[in-house]
Amino acid sequence: MIKLKINGLNVSVEKGTTILEAAQSVGFPIPTLCHMEGLTPYGACRLCVVEIGTGDRTKLVTSCTYPAEEGLVVRTASERVLKARRMIVELLLASCPQSKTIQDIASKLHVTQQRFRQEHEDCILCGLCVRMCKEQMMAGAIGFRGRGQNRSIGTPFDIKSEVCRLCGGCIYVCPACQLRCTFTEPDKAICGGCLNLSPPCVDKDQFHDMMCYMDPCVACEIKED
């Protein structure tokens, strides 16, 4: 067993437990976005940052990927942590404002506006769908492509993958909600496209009668207004 201190509370956990799991086991909430039980931690969204160490030598680490260490001192909600989280969620909001998941996290962190240029990306590259496809669905049909600014998620060569079974797992876990509500063209974002759902890797007509995974579809709600 490994003993560590989370927010002043002595906690002992099994070896190999991450800080996130340790904190959640004693009830300290840490917001997460790219973390999901059953998938390997990825540390992409940085929302789960916590402050470790004492005195001047503290640093921010992603709790979902950081294994608990003997004698580690962790603060899950210090001023520095909250500031970093608010900035991260602001940046996420700037790139993906229509995502309900991100909006919810933002409101929990009392972020009511964001100061950056508004983009309307449909993906925050959290990698949930990639891991879902590979680890839970054992398919490996989608993955990261390119790098830097051009990094994107999709199938090889942008054609229908031979290993994709159209399970919809990628759509189910997506926090940016792009694949649920939009068809392949962004201008159809608010079109009830979710009723005519089709992953971008397949042809439109194959997918007329698939169900929508989203319960209240944000895009459709906006359309009502």
Next chain:
Amino acid sequence: MEYTDIQDIVDRYNQIRGGLIGMLQEIQARYSYLPEDALKVVAEQTNRSLVDIYGVATFYKSFSLKPRGKHLCSVCLGTACHVRGAPKIAEEFERQLGIKAGETTKDNEFTLETVNCLGACALGPIVVVDGHYFSNVRTSRVKQIISEVRDGLDKVEVKTDERIFPVEVSCAHCNHNLMDRVNLVDDMPSIRVTVSFGRKHGCIRLSSLYGSYNTKTEYETSENEIVNFFCPHCHAELTGATECGICGAPMVPMIVRGGGILQICSRYGCKGHLLDFSGVNV
């Protein structure tokens, strides 16, 4: 199946962890790009998913998924070249070839690409075609470069070399000038050094043109023989710690006047050479 030789490439690298990049590099060397079917073969043989391999192939800029032309033309757009007008050079290439950067001409002759720095900033704007460097390129020369490449670069190699530059070198030990202004090679003062190979000793005169491999010697030397180089003034052997990147023979260092080190391969007939200006204030 067209891609049977990929099997050999995969087998050779499959034992190595992280051998994927090596495989892809070799496939690209063979086909000049990464064909889709080849990636599928690699995925099958390595038990990886195709998307993983596709991810690696798209991550690195040197991999191309589109067929490339016979000649690869890289225009440097690094900072130094940029301020000396490289964007205009790139534009001129685009106009002359009728393609945009990153594309290949319809006749599959040229692929145009822009690169971010080639490390030869003092010679900018630089254009590299099939490994041949063209320095201080002006827009007026673009047409000429293209026609030279079409004619075959090797035919005009000496001409290209003349436009590069003569170097003046001295011994790395005693700093004596090694230039011989009486005996000319390539109509330029030659570099005179003493050599020994087997049991013979003698004098060799090397062309001082960087990029020319002409030599004059009293003895017949056989190709591929490693020769020991000595300074004719202090008689110290000219050896360095580095090895030739092409053949692995020891490199012979000489000091370039004005700063920098020139290294040539000690194997007779090998064209390995290295000009190092690092640490020099240009």
